[in-house]
Amino acid sequence: MAEQPEIDPMHQFLIHKIWDGPTFQLGGLTVDMSITNSVASMIAGAVILVVFFALTARGQIVPNRAQALAEGLYNIVDKVLVTPIIGHEGKPYIPYLFSLFMTILVLNMMGVLLAIGNLGGLTLTFTVTSQLAVTATLAVLTFFSVFILGFIKHGPKFLGLFAPSGMPLPLLIFMVPIEMLSYFVRPVTLAMRLFGNMLGGHVVMSLFGSFVVALGLAALAGGLSTLLLVPSVLSFAMIVGLTGLELVVAILQAFVFTALATVYLNEVVNFGHGH
Amino acid sequence: MEAEAAKLIGAGIATSGMIGAGVGLGVLFGNYLQAAIRNPSGAASQQTMLFLGMALTETMGLFSFVVSLIILFG
Numbered sequence: 001m002a003e004q005p006e007i008d009p010m011h012q013f014l015i016h017k018i019w020d021g022p023t024f025q026l027g028g029l030t031v032d033m034s035i036t037n038s039v040a041s042m043i044a045g046a047v048i049l050v051v052f053f054a055l056t057a058r059g060q061i062v063p064n065r066a067q068a069l070a071e072g073l074y075n076i077v078d079k080v081l082v083t084p085i086i087g088h089e090g091k092p093y094i095p096y097l098f099s100l101f102m103t104i105l106v107l108n109m110m111g112v113l114l115a116i117g118n119l120g121g122l123t124l125t126f127t128v129t130s131q132l133a134v135t136a137t138l139a140v141l142t143f144f145s146v147f148i149l150g151f152i153k154h155g156p157k158f159l160g161l162f163a164p165s166g167m168p169l170p171l172l173i174f175m176v177p178i179e180m181l182s183y184f185v186r187p188v189t190l191a192m193r194l195f196g197n198m199l200g201g202h203v204v205m206s207l208f209g210s211f212v213v214a215l216g217l218a219a220l221a222g223g224l225s226t227l228l229l230v231p232s233v234l235s236f237a238m239i240v241g242l243t244g245l246e247l248v249v250a251i252l253q254a255f256v257f258t259a260l261a262t263v264y265l266n267e268v269v270n271f272g273h274g275h
Numbered sequence: 276m277e278a279e280a281a282k283l284i285g286a287g288i289a290t291s292g293m294i295g296a297g298v299g300l301g302v303l304f305g306n307y308l309q310a311a312i313r314n315p316s317g318a319a320s321q322q323t324m325l326f327l328g329m330a331l332t333e334t335m336g337l338f339s340f341v342v343s344l345i346i347l348f349g
Contacts, residue, residue, distance in 0.1 A: 084323065192334060193337060200337070259330070
């Protein structure tokens with residue numbers, strides 16, 4: 001048997017410093033300004049978004065390819081989500097929802113398309129959305145903006161959200177805590193869903209990748225173990241299929257995150273109409 | 276049994292929560308397809324709801340995945 005490379009699918013999620021930055025104290029907390037691989041990927045994602053925006057912002061009557069792509073993406077948020085779910089009052093919130101959609105989409109796609117940077121224990125590329133800290137930030141930001149918007153728009157009446165109308169008082173005592181729990185667990189599920197999907201997909205891809213290498217190396221020993229080439233090739237075919245699946249998941253999760261944000265926003269904007 | 280071995284077995288058992296998510300997704304897409312074949316003109320309008328339901332169902336499975344990660348690395 002040839003020497004076995006270590007199978008460690010979680011290695012790609014380790015954060016390490018690329019550039020040592022200064023540290024300073026801020027209110028008792030130590031703030032580290034170092035550039036890690038996570039930060040570098042986020043900067044790359046931001047650059048992609050800005051370049052994409054610069055290329056497509058000049059609206060032409062006959063759109064070029066980049067503009068057609070941008071309009072298609074915008075229509076997903078506007079025509080598929082906001083208009084059918086919220087209606088016309090949802091228009092002012094499209095900029096936030098669209099930026100949310102684009103940010104998650106670009107970061108997810110970078111993780112899948114540039115996954116080759118993680119071959120052989122390298123950590124050149126990094127899936128930013130596979131970090132719970134990042135997804136939790138997005139989820140908490142979305143959830144609390146919507147929650148605070150509810151109080152700004154409706155005042156204390158907004159607390160009626162936790163008390164379904166037409167419910168008898170004895171039941172209400174049980175229902176209000178349950179409703180509150182199911183409401184405040186939303187940012188947790190929102191963060192967990194994106195994190196779990198990206199992490200899970202990349203772990204499976206990485207596992208099959210290490211099967212290809214480990215079984216292929218074992219097959220080199222010759223003799224009967226040459227047969228191990230078969231599962232090695234099958235694993236490689238599996239990676240090709242999984243990459244396609246991960247592309248779908250990357251787009252779908254960006255869509256789902258935005259869709260849920262739209263549904264939560266709908267409760268606030270159309271508060272009192274649907275209940 | 277060593278603690279490390281029990282940890283690995285526990286993490287494996289924890290992922291069995293995904294069975295429920297698998298059944299749920301099957302029910303969801305199966306019923307959607309059934310309805311879509313009966314009434315193809317109404318299918319497209321419900322696609323957003325389909326993906327929303329998918330996301331909510333999937334989360335339950337992902338919770339068990341996260342629990343097993345916590346057992347493994349926590």
